[in-house]
Amino acid sequence: MLSLIFTTAWYFVCTFMRTITIGNITIDPERFLVFKNGKPVMLTKTEFFILYLMMSTQGKVHSRKDISMYVWGKEHIDFPRTIDVHISNIRKKVGKIEDRNIIVVHKGVGYKFNDSQNY
Numbered sequence: 001m002l003s004l005i006f007t008t009a010w011y012f013v014c015t016f017m018r019t020i021t022i023g024n025i026t027i028d029p030e031r032f033l034v035f036k037n038g039k040p041v042m043l044t045k046t047e048f049f050i051l052y053l054m055m056s057t058q059g060k061v062h063s064r065k066d067i068s069m070y071v072w073g074k075e076h077i078d079f080p081r082t083i084d085v086h087i088s089n090i091r092k093k094v095g096k097i098e099d100r101n102i103i104v105v106h107k108g109v110g111y112k113f114n115d116s117q118n119y
Helices: 002-016 045-056 064-072 082-094
Strands: 020-022 025-028 033-036 039-041 103-106 110-113
Touching: 020 045, 025 045, 045 064, 045 082, 045 110, 064 082, 064 110, 082 103
Parallel strands: none
Antiparallel strands: 020 025, 025 033, 033 039, 103 110
16 A cells, blocks of 8 residues: 555656756656766666756755755754765766756755856
8 A cells, every 4th residue: 555655656746847958967757867968877766856856946045954855755854964965976976067066055055956057
């Protein structure tokens, strides 16, 4: 029964998420894929959702609390630096766009997708 709930929830989420392309990065929630320069980039489910949040709200700063609510559905996470580690992994796997980090930190506030208009 629980697996049916998760399957239904996943279908619902993917149905309303749209494919987004910014610069040379494309995130496709229907196929659960991320591409850079047309080549697939392997992300964990958590990294995928964080990247999707950042790309779908390009330029908006998200606190760790915001990210935690989006990814896990709760404000509190057991290890506060968990989000930082996931962001670091996304940066390593996806890389940069034109020598700029795709996710930038606003010290003391949170993270956002780099909203440079030069992509």
